Amino acid sequence: MKITELLDLKSIDLNPQVSSKEEAIDHMVDLLDQSGKLNNKEVYKESVLKREAQSTTGIGDGVAIPHGQSEGVQTAGLAAMVIKEGLDFQSLDGKPTYLFFMIGAPKDSGGAHLQALAQLSTLLMEEDFRNSLINASSKEEFLKLIDEKENKKEEVKDVIHPDVLAVTACPTGIAHTFMAAKALQQAGEKLHISIKVETNGQEGVKNELTQDDIDHCKCIIVAADKKVEMQRFEGKKLIQVPVRDGISKAEELVEKASKGEAEIYHYQEGKTKQGIVRTFYKHLMNGISHALPFAVASGVLYGILYLLQDYVLTYQILTLTSYVQQLATIMIVPVVSAYIADSIADRPGMVSGFIGGLIVCQGISVSAISTNTVSLLAGIIAGFLAGYISLILSKLMSYLPKYLKGIEASLFHPILSTALVALIMVYINSYLYIGHSYIIQYVSLIESQMITKILFGFVLGMMMAIDNGGPINKTAYVFGIGMVVSCDYYPMAAIMAGGMIPPFVIALSATISKKRFVSRKEALMNYINGISFISEGAIPFIQKESKVILPACCLAAGLAGALSMYFECSIASPHGGLFLIWMVNNPLYYLVTIGLSTVVGTLLLFIFTKLKK
Incomplete structure (x- = not known):
């Protein structure tokens, strides 16, 4: 009514x-x-x-x-x-x-x-x-x-068939995915263009595009930093951009799509027109995003066991929890490898990717060199190796006679790809371990001296704020996960502290000055984003005043990372923000670090604003 x-x-x-x-x-x-x-x-x-x-x-x-x-x-x-x-x-x-x-x-x-x-x-x-x-x-x-x-x-x-369709997806599936979806929908309303947006978030696919939608649309926008189902868009006009463009260039994208200013898309396995760096980033983030729940579960269980370490051998339930935590940790690398391979070669690459990751986890090698430490870097290499081997095999098997096509996917491909990946990995695993050991030793050397440790924390913290969810942010984050897998928990605490600062700075600025931001209510919501370790909440505000807000946030985030290292704070979980403060080593100092850095960042924001005026 x-x-x-x-x-x-x-x-x-x-x-x-x-x-x-x-x-x-x-x-x-x-x-x-x-x-x-x-x-x-x-x-x-x-x-x-x-x-x-x-x-x-x-x-x-x-x-x-x-x-x-x-x-x-x-x-x-x-x-x-x-x-x-x-x-x-x-x-x-x-x-x-x-x-x-x-x-x-x-x-x-x-x-x-x-x-x-x-x-x-x-x-x-x-x-x-x-x-x-x-x-x-x-x-x-x-x-x-x-x-x-x-x-x-x-x-x-009441539009039965929207003119424009869109798909949004980011590696973690929490903030960028839905911010881009909202921006595109608002752009459609403003331009009076009917649009339907599918989100590929942490909870799965929502508002899924139907084949009927796809058949009748003018153009499709894919704003994604991880793998999404592309085969369904065969023969349609398509615009493919990073998810951040879905937020910052929403109106431009919707307008172009409504006019049909895009090329016809032709699906080819593992083949895109994206640059090498972006393609690598997309495949890597597909692996990381699927492994993140395992890393979080492993970290939280580790925190519980750490608190109750004196009772682990006494109570059977804690002993069993310890086994589950170890299994969750072991699964991180194979899942990363499998889903990197899946992003490159689709489902045929998953088996060999998983096997390659398991070889890394189990330290299987023909060399006498010990490989008793799990290496995320080796797992990433195994994933890319499996993906491209599977891609090459798919091309070669396209020449098989038709009567063998039925058993290609179920027999020939998984056996050959797994055999090749396993053979290569058992030979190179020990050398990958050597490279991994050098990295760990170098990080340990940096952390052994307080001055270099503080500087290291400053760089990690600043990387988390410089593009808030972009490639530099994700590089630091993936490094932190790698160090967690290798049982070094100091970098992740610095990274998490740095990532929480930008939204906290926005929220505190809005609290102090009610007229600082036009959308004050959204600015205050960044308190929740900060507590949850979702730095993307600061993006809309930084985009409007990047020359003022970005330097303040970067310097404050760097300070947070530096202080975290100085106070020797550490955390075994790669996500959760302040909801997992009970897991942090030296939690009071960690809270002081975040509070002080937020205040400094807010002061810098007001100073830079005044200087600009």
Whole structure:
């Protein structure tokens, strides 16, 4: 049901004489009653006050939507009221309320009032639309504005086949994926172009594109930094960009796609038109993103066992937990290898990739050189080796006679690729271990001297902030995971501290100066992003003022990494942020590190802002 079907001229007042929250509620109840929606206004008012007692319906941004479901309502309806000078309605944001809607729903109407509430909330999200309602010169104009807005929304919703399709995906599937999806959807709405966006996040594929969608669209945007299913786009116009472009260049991409300014895509296994560095990065991140849950599980279990280390041999459940933790750790490298190979050669590459990773984990080698330490670097090399061997075999096997095609994928390919990868890996594994040992020794040498250790932490922290989820950030992060696998937990603590600083700096700046950012509410949400170790929340703010905010965040993140190393903080889990503070060695110093660095970063932001002006 449309909002305009619930609202009529009798229930609108653009110039009410009210001076308190109680008077506002009374007046809107009267408006509903005058429009014939109520059969007992006192009973209905009681339901409204009962709902208001639970929590304020002043939702913020100058809007209040009091509502009630009651036997006092005859038919579902709405009342609307505008107070141009504003009224204290005890809103969530503590600011005056200018725009009021009251919803009345009969007792037996199910969730009608909740549906109306959801529709209203969606319509009133845009500031320009709210302002137009507040400044409406007549009741007729007020209703007309809502009608036009609803029809515009429905026009987009009722499109059976969107003109533009998009797929977003980032390595961790947490922030960039959904930020890019939101930016593309908003760009579509702004440009009046129908768009459907599929997200490939940590919870899997959401809002999946159907074959019918693909067949009828003009163009497809793939904004992804990891492998997504591409074969389905055969023969369609396609734009392929990094996920960060989906955030920063959303309007440009949607406009190009709507005009069909793209090349026809032809699927070929393992073949793309991307540069070598980007192709390497995409394959690597596909492996890391799939292995991340294993690394987190292993790290958290390690933390639990560390806290209860005196009881591990006493209680069987802890002994079993220890075995599970070891298995989770062992699985990290084979999963990385398997999914790198999968990204290169699709499913045929997974078996040999997994075997290559297991050879690394088990230290299998024909050489007498000891390979008793797990190496993430060796696992990454095994994944790329398996992927490209599988790709070459797929090309060669395309020449097989047709009567052998049926057993190619199930017999010939997995046996030959596994045999080749295993043979090569058992010969080179010991040499990869030597290279890995040199890296570990070099890192240990850096960490043995306090000055170099602090400088090392500063560089790692700064790398996490310099592109907030981009290639430099991910390089530091992958290095940290590699060190966790090798049982060196100091770098990861510095990396995590550095990654939390940019969102904390944005949030604290917005707290101190209410007018520092236009979207203050989104800025304050960065407290949650910071606690969760999601540095991407700072991206929209950095993009708008990169010359001011980026240097401040980089220097503060570097300070956080340096202090983390100085206080010898360490953590065995590669994710979790402050939710896993109990796992950090020297947790109080770690909190001091993050707090002090956030304050320094905020001060630098204000100083750089003043210098720029």
